[in-house]
Amino acid sequence: MAGAQARRPKKLLRHRGARSLSCGVIAMQIFSEPILAALAGATGVSASALKLERPRDPKLGDLAFPCFLVAKERKAAPPAVAAELAATLSGKLPGITATAAGPYVNFRIERALLAREICGQVERDGAAYGSSSEGAGKTIVIDFSSPNIAKPMHIGHIRSTILGAALVRLCRKLGYKVVGINHIGDWGAQFGGLVVALRRWKSEVDLERDPVMGLLDLYQRSKAALKDDEAFRAEAVAAYQELESGREGEVRELWRWVTEVSMRGFNATYARLAISHELVRGESWYEPLLMPALERVKAAGITEISQGALVVTLGEIDKSLKETPCLLQQTNGTTLYATRDLAALFSRWEEFQFERCLYVVGGEQKLHFRQLKGVLKRMGCDWEARVEHIDFGLLLGPGKKKIASRKRGEVLVLDDLLDEVSEAALAVIDAKNPELANKHKVADEVGLGALVFNDLKRERVKDVIFDTAEILSFEGDTGPYLQYTHARLASILRKAAANKDAALGAQPDWSVLETAGEILVALGRYGDVVRSAAAKAEPSELSQYLLALARDVSTWVSSSDNRVLGSAGPDGAARLALVRCSKSVLGNGLQLLGVAAPEEM
């Protein structure tokens, strides 16, 4: 499938695990549980049926209970119910005040209590904060990145790679065993053309210094020749047949060499991105499984011949697929894309019995995955719902033109882009913090952080306009902003330690965190955010959360009222704890996204 874009650029399913427990947060459960219990007592409705939410304006309170449903049941006005509930609950919940505001009862947790509980939890759990055991004993398979050999990785691969890697970490955080699979495009008729191009023009390109770029050149020439040159085409077909036969010889040798050279290139890029897969399995790996897979579908009795091809019709399970049956075998007997993915799916199900199998592939392949799932459904595979296409929007260039289109020759090589962002970050460091140690390492981390976060900050389905200027701007809603906030917090902690600040040994006076309520509530919500992001396969939820947290923390830290160092011991101790916890959660979240969190920048 080297001819196409690699598997690139949602479909939210109902996940059993995603069913949220009313308000949710483990850290916040300490507060939400007694509130829900009290509400249940006051309303006569079971606690599990009641829902707490976040007030629109945090000034109103930390948790809110909308009274509409209870009011309906009682045939009363919501504000009256709210007032009554607030009065009933008042004084019943230690450390929590209930206030009626219109149709809501808002709950406000005493700041000192909130701070002590949340900070205690964050510090106790350390790096494990936000994790859970919901995935214990369960496996999630994630197919991501999946470039095609004979071509360098280019910006067209970046979204699947970055999204997939983030999903791997998110799922792992929840205790799942995660198997990342790189489904390398190393098979297909186009390799016949490449082999012939190698025979004919090998000497005309530089395969020594930069084999991948040389191969790209040959690949593009072969595509042109396949179109225009009859003899070339015939030779290419023969070469592919030779490859498919499995016989050792020149063709097989060449294919192996191309694969090896390409994988070396990919691995170098993955190393820079700190990304790895548990399994690297090219399409060729599934080759022996193709016919058995086809037989399996046939045996289910759902196939038919249509215009000479073997198809599975899908109209009966989904009307919108009426006109688009799934093709499994061409008239000439060869298998197709869907056959390969079906074979891969069967193999993966048998090997892993996965809880979920995620395909991080572009939205333009939506039909393909709907068809695959349609076939599974018709076959009666009860695990069909576990297969999810994690789709994402297109990568657009200036003028909203699709970038890295298969028709265009020019590609923006991923390595070049990595160099560019890293250089830009270095320039900023030289301007802002020229004394910084490890400049180059930090520049790599910041540049890469900008690139990665850019791809994870918005909803997957949204198309992304590739704008270098935007990526290279390190201000505002960017990865470097988060890194910077983290580094500032790190700096405070460093100085406290170096100065032997009076706060270090002191017993914290949590009441000084009166103005940090929003930060504390946010810290308490972290685990829920991680869970939701993983369940929906939507890392942007975590990104948006981190941005909001960093903004609140920056505001708090910037205020002279909250000076940490040099304040009285108990005050300083509480503030230091907030700094530690904020830094910890920011760093934790960044790590999950795949953005480094340097201590200094």
Place this chain on the structure above:
RNA sequence: GCGCCCGUAGCUCAGUUGGAUAGAGCAGCGGAUUUCUAAUCCGCUGGUCGGUGGUUCGAGUCCACCCGGGCGCGCCA
């Protein structure tokens, strides 16, 4: 033509899965610096949530239709 997705401030996007007065960043304007890192912080300006109907206590969110943009649609992957 058919199917799927998207449409929120000048630009790029959030909006807690039907709830309170729709929020950020960028851009623009004005402030804060003997800085616990100014890659920052504060303030101002900026909105018929594409349109019209509907569902109900309540709609940016759900439904129908329409408009605009995108992707896809049998022997490619």
